Amino acid sequence: MKTIYLTAPLEFQHISTFFVRPLDEEYIDLSAEVALLSRNVKIQGDPTSELDQWGGHTQVAFGGIYRIENAEFYRMGQTGEMSRYPIHFHITQDYGQFCYAKYNSIHHSFQRAVAVHSTNYVLVKGNVAFDIIGHMFFIETGMEMHNVLEGNLAVGAIPLLSGMLESDQEPAGFWTAAMNNVWRDNVAVTGSDGWYFQLPLALAGFAELNFGGSTDGKPQTADRVNSRPGTPISHNMDIYKAPTL
Numbered sequence: 001m002k003t004i005y006l007t008a009p010l011e012f013q014h015i016s017t018f019f020v021r022p023l024d025e026e027y028i029d030l031s032a033e034v035a036l037l038s039r040n041v042k043i044q045g046d047p048t049s050e051l052d053q054w055g056g057h058t059q060v061a062f063g064g065i066y067r068i069e070n071a072e073f074y075r076m077g078q079t080g081e082m083s084r085y086p087i088h089f090h091i092t093q094d095y096g097q098f099c100y101a102k103y104n105s106i107h108h109s110f111q112r113a114v115a116v117h118s119t120n121y122v123l124v125k126g127n128v129a130f131d132i133i134g135h136m137f138f139i140e141t142g143m144e145m146h147n148v149l150e151g152n153l154a155v156g157a158i159p160l161l162s163g164m165l166e167s168d169q170e171p172a173g174f175w176t177a178a179m180n181n182v183w184r185d186n187v188a189v190t191g192s193d194g195w196y197f198q199l200p201l202a203l204a205g206f207a208e209l210n211f212g213g214s215t216d217g218k219p220q221t222a223d224r225v226n227s228r229p230g231t232p233i234s235h236n237m238d239i240y241k242a243p244t245l
Helices: 094-098 206-211
Strands: 018-020 027-029 041-044 058-061 067-069 071-074 087-093 100-102 105-109 114-119 123-125 128-133 137-139 148-150 153-158 172-176 182-184 187-189 193-200 235-240
Touching: 087 094, 094 114, 153 172, 172 187, 187 193
Parallel strands: 041 071, 058 087, 067 100, 071 105, 087 114, 100 123, 105 128, 114 137, 123 148, 128 153, 137 172, 148 182, 153 187, 172 193, 193 235
Antiparallel strands: 018 027
């Protein structure tokens, strides 16, 4: 946590207060979220990215190790193109325990912020995502386990109208197909759903071929979710049958 000192009055009103719920005297923090988008290290798409929403992307795949901290991602992601996201952990399986994305800024992205696909044990912590097309923090197939998403801020999801999931038309700050992960102290401030849990009845694609269509026998439950929602407070849960790929 940092202290910010202002040298001039703010243009808009910002409320910093708390509320104690009478029923159980639970303390609820209603303070506005404050995030810094700039970083000393900047990874970005070129200026022409704005024309066709076709920015840069970073990815680790098939057992590689990806560690990124305190970087700024700008004009990244490629709208409607599979696997083209600012930060993408792609089929690294248990090598995710050696990977992390911490304290980064991802803003003005053309598709998603952080995607975790067929990867376990990765740490996604303290990142801020702002002005992102489609679901923002995204756990993809249903077999991902033991990943930790902690203290992330998702603000301003923008509808992705074609090329990906139907639910991208009403994007969430945090979307998942796998419940055996940990969400802790995250905040979502979006125009649609803060959290969207779309749980498959069966695994698809790489997960089905390599894990026998199972989730390692782990129950698909939400009892490890402990998030702190922003405003509007919204959750959505849907059970669907995964497509055959």
